[in-house]
Amino acid sequence: MQAANEKRQKPVARECVAWLFVGALFAAGSVQAAGTLAGREILNTAQASFEVGGIPQTPVLSNSAQTFVDELVDAVVVNDNGGPVAVSSPQNGAILQFTLTNTGNGDESFRLIANEVVGGDVFNPTLVAIHLESNGVPGLQTGVGGDTSYVAGGNDPLLAADGTQVIYVESNIPGPQPANADGIVELRAVANTIFVNSGTDDPNNAAFPAVGDFYPGQGDIDENGGANVNAVVGTSHDPGNRLFLTPGSYRVSEAVVALAKSAIAVVDPFGGATLVPGSVITYQIDVTVSGSGNAEALVISDPLPGDLEYLPGSLSVSALPVGEESDDDFTPAGTDNTGFDGTTQTITVNLDAVSGGSPVINITFQSTIR
Amino acid sequence: MTHFDKDKTMRISRMLGAVRLFVITTFLIGATAASATATAQVTLENSVQKVETFVNEAGEPQRRLVDADSVVPGDELRYTITFSNDGGETVDAGSVVITNPIPDETEYLDGTAFGSGTDIVYSVDGESFAAPDALTTVREGVEAPAMAKDYQSIRWVFRPALEPGETGNVSFSVRLK
Numbered sequence: 001m002q003a004a005n006e007k008r009q010k011p012v013a014r015e016c017v018a019w020l021f022v023g024a025l026f027a028a029g030s031v032q033a034a035g036t037l038a039g040r041e042i043l044n045t046a047q048a049s050f051e052v053g054g055i056p057q058t059p060v061l062s063n064s065a066q067t068f069v070d071e072l073v074d075a076v077v078v079n080d081n082g083g084p085v086a087v088s089s090p091q092n093g094a095i096l097q098f099t100l101t102n103t104g105n106g107d108e109s110f111r112l113i114a115n116e117v118v119g120g121d122v123f124n125p126t127l128v129a130i131h132l133e134s135n136g137v138p139g140l141q142t143g144v145g146g147d148t149s150y151v152a153g154g155n156d157p158l159l160a161a162d163g164t165q166v167i168y169v170e171s172n173i174p175g176p177q178p179a180n181a182d183g184i185v186e187l188r189a190v191a192n193t194i195f196v197n198s199g200t201d202d203p204n205n206a207a208f209p210a211v212g213d214f215y216p217g218q219g220d221i222d223e224n225g226g227a228n229v230n231a232v233v234g235t236s237h238d239p240g241n242r243l244f245l246t247p248g249s250y251r252v253s254e255a256v257v258a259l260a261k262s263a264i265a266v267v268d269p270f271g272g273a274t275l276v277p278g279s280v281i282t283y284q285i286d287v288t289v290s291g292s293g294n295a296e297a298l299v300i301s302d303p304l305p306g307d308l309e310y311l312p313g314s315l316s317v318s319a320l321p322v323g324e325e326s327d328d329d330f331t332p333a334g335t336d337n338t339g340f341d342g343t344t345q346t347i348t349v350n351l352d353a354v355s356g357g358s359p360v361i362n363i364t365f366q367s368t369i370r
Numbered sequence: 371m372t373h374f375d376k377d378k379t380m381r382i383s384r385m386l387g388a389v390r391l392f393v394i395t396t397f398l399i400g401a402t403a404a405s406a407t408a409t410a411q412v413t414l415e416n417s418v419q420k421v422e423t424f425v426n427e428a429g430e431p432q433r434r435l436v437d438a439d440s441v442v443p444g445d446e447l448r449y450t451i452t453f454s455n456d457g458g459e460t461v462d463a464g465s466v467v468i469t470n471p472i473p474d475e476t477e478y479l480d481g482t483a484f485g486s487g488t489d490i491v492y493s494v495d496g497e498s499f500a501a502p503d504a505l506t507t508v509r510e511g512v513e514a515p516a517m518a519k520d521y522q523s524i525r526w527v528f529r530p531a532l533e534p535g536e537t538g539n540v541s542f543s544v545r546l547k
Contacts, residue, residue: 035443036475036547042441044473046451050412050532051465062414065449069475069546072442105443214440230440 034161038071038106038220039229071106071219073191074234075244080166084182084251088290090175091256094125095140096248098167100189102159103243104234106220109158110189111201112150114169118247122181125171125250130187132157133166140168156192173250179293181252188245193218193231203242209233254293255356259300260286264364277369280311285363291356298351300363303344307370310340310347314366317349318359340365411457412466412532421446421543445546446479452539455532466528468540471496472521476544480518485540488526496522 036042046062080097087094102108116124130150131140140147147168148155157165169185177183190201197215200207211233219231236243262284269278285302289295304310317338338350349363419435426432438447451468455461468485472478483490491499494507494516505516526540 040475042447042473042475042546044416044418044449044470046414046416046468046470048412048414048453048466048468050467051462052457052459054462057412060412060414062416062451065416065418067418067438067441067447070440070442232440232442234442 034072034074034103034105036069036105037161038069038104039222040069041223042067042069068222068229069105070214070230070232071108071193072104072232072234073106073108073193074102074104074236075108075110075189075191076101076103076236077167077187077189077244077246079246079248081248084249086253086256087173087250088256089173089177089181089252091173091290093128094171094173094250096169096171096185096187096250097140098169098187098246098248100157100159100165100167102161102163103236104191105161106231107158107160109156109192110165111152111156111192111195112167113152113188113190113201115186115188116171116183118184118186120182121184121249123174123177123183125173125183125185127185128170128172131168131170133168140170169248171250173252177252179252179254183250183252184247185249186245186247188242190244194233194237197231203237203239203245209237211235211238253291255289255291255295255354257295257298257354258288258290260288261302275369279369280366281308281369282314282364282366287351287354287361287363289354289356289358293356295351295354295356298354300349300351301346302348303346304367306345308367309370310342310345311366311368312340314364315339315347315349316362316364317351318362411455412461413454413456414468415452415454416470417450417452419448419450421448441546443546446543447476447546448482448541448543449473450539450541452537453528453532454537455534458534460534461532463531464527464529466532468526468528469523470525470542471523472544475547477519477547478521478524479543479545482543483524483526483540484542485526485528486538487530488528488540491525491527492516492521493523493525494520499523499525 044065047059048062049059050057078099078101080099085094085096100110100112102110112130114127114130116127131142132148132150132155133140134148135141135145150167159165167187169187171183171185173183188201188203190203193215194209195201197218198205198207198209202208214230214232216230217228219229221228263281264284265282266273266275267280268274268276275281285300287298287300289298315338338348340347347363347365351361354361418438420438420441421433422436423431423433435448441447449470451470453466453468468488478492483492491501492505493499494505502516505520506513507516507520508514524542528538532538
């Protein structure tokens with residue numbers, strides 16, 4: 001949600017939608033470092049001293065044994081969702097998040113393929129688009145200033161060794177599906193060095209390379225600017241452990257929580273609507289619970305960035321009885337645990353159980369730009 | 371344009387490097403010539419191979435040396451330094467000392483240094499050499515026994531005399547980081 005706060009430069013009510021997985025943190029996988037960069041020249045020179053008749057002679061040097069480091073082509077795709085993503089059925093625009101890391105040792109661009117027809121699930125999500133995180137704001141944003149739509153072969157992400165790219169797969173969930181039904185989408189990243197040289201991006205195609213296959217002169221340029229080193233297919237392509245692809249899944253939930261946060265008003269110290277220190281921004285978070293069941297123990301948390309200061313007394317929650325919405329009684333030992341926690345600079349609203357199809361709950365609060 | 375300029379700068383700096391190398395080479399040749407009154411001359415030849423693990427017909431993993439044409443991080447490289455007395459005089463026993471700094475981007479593999487008739491010592495600073503037991507390094511502020519990957523240089527002291535026409539070799543292995 002910090003993301004939406006950071007978007008305040010766009011003055012009026014530019015809505016920004018984010019999915020919040022209450023209580024679940026994104027588990028970003030750590031991946032192995034790439035090692036010595038492709039194209040590095042490894043030189044080895046020995047020296048010898050010696051004496052003849054007790055007289056030290058001028059030391060001699062050997063030639064330099066030389067070898068160039070080839071480009072290891074490796075990729076790891078990690079599912080960032082920490083488990084199945086709760087969706088309702090039907091639902092449009094359901095997002096899975098993945099992170100691609102170039103675990104090779106050279107510069108490499110990757111072709112991204114999402115495959116929704118995989119076994120082990122109940123339904124096939126309908127793929128809509130792949131998006132590349134590109135605007136620096138966590139989560140998928142579309143439209144002006146939003147993230148970039150991916151076009152295979154058009155804007156394949158180019159990553160340096162150890163470089164990462166966050167990827168969003170957008171799908172529509174067909175309906176009606178039973179509660180707890182899973183739909184799996186598999187995302188894979190195929191290095192263009194492999195795609196171009198083998199002619200396929202399908203690991204089940206006989207032409208897809210094996211670990212250790214190498215393409216002469218198809219790697220990065222050596223550090224002396226001389227020639228392209230070889231490209232070698234790395235262990236992430238082991239058929240028994242394909243790290244360059246990973247599944248993500250949607251799970252039809254009895255209750256799905258959707259959050260939409262927007263800045264609905266800006267008042268600057270001069271009565272205008274510019275964003276300057278002292279301007280007061282009114283934010284609104286709309287909480288929608290859909291589905292047939294209840295969202296239990298629903299808690300909405302919104303940490304404020306350091307440059308925003310909460311305006312005491314401004315929190316209002318449409319669903320809470322008068323008296324529980326005030327912000328001065330927040331304490332872990334308090335009565336309703338709803339309010340602004342100055343220690344963590346976080347607005348917390350405890351909604352408890354909310355049944356699917358309930359009216360949209362509006363949370364509003366104001367903050368001042370420091 | 372940025373690329374072009376950068377390339378040009380790199381090329382110039384590489385040319386300067388080449389010029390420097392040339393000067394050093396000339397100096398060495400000059401030095402060798404000056405000491406040519408003593409006719410003994412030791413020459414060194416340094417070569418590199420890759421240690422490859424493969425599965426033999428019996429299905430067992432086995433190791434072999436292959437050309438180092440294609441190396442990637444994690445590969446094991448074996449360097450062999452051949453020394454010869456190309457001169458006409460005997461080189462004194464115990465006087466041939468071969469020193470080889472561990473190449474950049476690699477780490478020494480424990481127990482791989484070898485040399486028939488040599489005593490082998492190691493250095494963690496490239497200056498003082500000792501047997502592995504005597505080497506220490508500072509790790510997180512505490513002095514601790516040095517490990518193979520801490521070694522910066524290897525030194526072989528050839529015990530016998532090296533007669534004219536005689537040849538020997540020493541070797542060691544590293545892993546490409």
